[in-house]
């Protein structure tokens with residue numbers, strides 16, 4: 001069963017190794033865990049629904065609690081404290097396109113706000129109802145979860161928009177295909193959510209971001225249905241796929257998604273390398289991607305993230321031996337860890353390895369064999385479970401991400417980390433901050449920064465700390481050549497920063513698109529645009 005107030009399935013959890021707990025205590029002090037509200041306590045706070053009854057709508061209180069918040073840090077604090085400001089008045093689970101149309105007609109007739117909901121894994125407040133005069137209905141797409149068609153001539157698969165990651169891959173793999181989209185939220189996020197929030201998966205280097213995979217699909221709107229056909233390419237004016245990508249539920253409800261899929265690769269391997277410092281590791285990445293060496297994933301942790309990852313690995317003795325070996329090979333304090341994936345035929349793997357070897361020696365990279373890569377592969381979707389383990393020790397963890405050109409990567413990373421490190425200086429609180437670079441492009445890459453801090457004395461203070469941290473880093477991002485989001489989308493949390501990136505005319509274009517599809521502002525108000 002899915003956790004109602006945290007990440008993932010109740011049967012899965014992760015422990016914080018003793019050494020990692022001690023490490024954090026030294027850096028930011030001892031944490032104190034805050035008490036959690038129970039599901040029953042929160043259900044008792046759910047007000048009576050304002051919705052007119054409809055056969056597709058559930059008014060069940062537990063469903064309304066479970067759909068009230070996503071997975072951002074403020075969402076986490078709201079669920080843990082039980083202080084959830086607004087609940088949807090009901091939840092519906094349409095099973096087909098006609099039922100989605102019925103819901104839109106109902107919403108228009110009764111002046112209801114709709115929140116399209118995929119897996120609810122948003123980390124930017126996308127699916128949270130706002131306090132509103134009008135009733136709010138969450139439209140959970142989870143029952144539209146089937147592979148509807150697989151065109152093996154053109155390698156196009158059609159899915160119901162609510163299909164979650166594991167069902168996308170299982171249904172394709174049964175036929176010898178893969179989509180290759182693996183965000184860390186893979187376990188719960190859906191194909192419609194990926195399109196609506198412009199997601200990027202761990203192996204984007206081979207398979208592309210969702211925008212490269214998304215070939216077309218269907219959107220139901222208040223103004224009618226929009227079917228975007230699939231073409232291998234087209235010069236017929238602006239591409240309407242771009243309207244759906246990143247639409248964040250503001251224009252309508254995606255019902256069917258057509259994606260470009262690939263035959264399952266013959267082989268795939270992940271390996272871990274170390275470099276003496278950040279300059280060498282990031283330089284290696286840039287070189288490899290600009291030389292188009294066919295890899296499926298590249299991820300480089302900076303010195304602090306590398307040190308933290310090694311602590312989090314547990315196995316103190318094994319890590320000690322590894323560090324001794326690395327020191328002998330020139331990777332001492334400040335060393336950086338790189339995780340790399342190669343996917344393809346045996347021949348492609350052999351060729352990639354050969355090209356890599358040359359670059360590795362140029363940048364003083366040290367191989368550690370296959371074991372660490374295998375471990376990464378086994379745990380690739382488990383790391384989010386650590387948030388709970390940290391919470392139990394009184395620590396809060398959150399992440400921020402952006403993308404920028406290669407010439408700006410180092411400067412932006414330093415500015416973001418500095419802003420975060422100093423954000424709670426007035427409270428004398430230390431922040432543990434680290435970054436990795438991933439999703440590499442010829443032009444630049446994404447920067448993914450994690451920060452840990454101690455709970456405040458209560459939930460309110462913990463939230464206020466987050467607000468200071470989030471604002472200071474977001475401000476630095478938009479003023480220093482970064483995008484407000486490379487992969488998490490805008491939602492409500494990033495909406496105040498969007499104008500800086502899009503400009504006045506750009507914001508007006510977005511507002512008029514919303515107005516066109518949704519003149520009465522009934523679709524996910526407050527998300528994407530701060531209206």
Ligand SMILES: Cc1cc2nc3c(=O)[nH]c(=O)nc-3n(C[C@H](O)[C@H](O)[C@H](O)COP(=O)(O)OP(=O)(O)OC[C@H]3O[C@@H](n4cnc5c(N)ncnc54)[C@H](O)[C@@H]3O)c2cc1C
Nearest residue numbers: 118119120121122183184185190192193196199200249254
């Ligand atoms: C632990 C964790 C790890 C993550 N890792 C990644 C990562 O590696 N890469 C990445 O890109 N993101 C990541 N995310 C963010 C999040 O998973 C993505 O934004 C994901 O694409 C959201 O999908 P979802 O189905 O959960 O959508 P939801 O969160 O339910 O919704 C997101 C937005 O899409 C809209 N939407 C959803 N379905 C539809 C539909 N059918 N029609 C119209 N609008 C719709 C919603 O209205 C909302 O605005 C992570 C999140 C968590 C919690």
